Amino acid sequence: MNRFINKTVLVTGGSSGIGLAAAVAFAAEGATVVITGRDVVTLGQAQATIGSKAVALHNDASDIADAKLLAESLIARGLRLDAVFINAGVAKLVPFAEVDEMLWNQIISTNLKGPYFQIQALLPLLNPGSSIVLNGSVNAGIGMPNTSVYAASKAALISLARTLSAELLPSGVRVNVVSPGPVVTPLYKKLGLDTRELEATSEHIQSLVPLGRFGTSQEIAATVLHLSSQESAFIVGTEIIADGGMSKL
Secondary structure, eight states: OOTTTTOEEEETTTTSHHHHHHHHHHHHTTOEEEEEESOHHHHHHHHHHHOTTEEEEEOOTTOHHHHHHHHHHHHHTTOOEEEEEEOOOOOOOOOGGGOOHHHHHHHHIIIIIHHHHHHHHHGGGEEEEEEEEEEOOGGGTTOOTTOHHHHHHHHHHHHHHHHHHHHHGGGTOEEEEEEEOSBOSGGGGGSSOOHHHHHHHHHHHHHTOTTSSOBOHHHHHHHHHHHHSGGGTTOOSOEEEESTTTTTO
16 A cells, blocks of 8 residues: 555654554655654664665654754755654653652653653644654553553543644644554563563563463554554544553453
């Protein structure tokens, strides 16, 4: 299919995991894809993976000044946007009693404040009929221990999507959420757990998934592309949960 020929798509946090899978899928369907990330080396590798129509821009998803600079960089390149996947995020598994202000600020800034002001900065660049997809999480609704800050940040992001859906719809912009369950991505290595804790946590989480396995980045990317395309034009302000039945069965 060629759903995104002559369209430009932005994927924040597009250098690995779900973001990279989505960027590759967008490019395969004809889009010019702009990816962002904090690691210049990883960004370059991702750009090469996506192909000749990829644009890689260094960006800190938690920084409001960077949000504005990203919009300015797109303007300087003469780019307007037909779809945006707000994917960049951070997850840390920490018991409630051990959460400190530094951890709180890191997660909330990256997962909520950054996306909020990034969307605000991008508004003038969104073409009529464009789509914004936010990367939520099944954790927002299941009460999993040790995820208090992460889950709160994603719950707030899902709420934001509903509010923005109503506010931006008159401008022809749709907003929706994809909320993945357990997915095999590099994010798991950044949870703040040692190898033994990570293996135990992964086994426990997988046991909670009725399908009996983790999802893949490509499976989540497929939902992102659906929500970003005109085939989902009647879907607005909706959260699609892709979790192998974890939160429903």
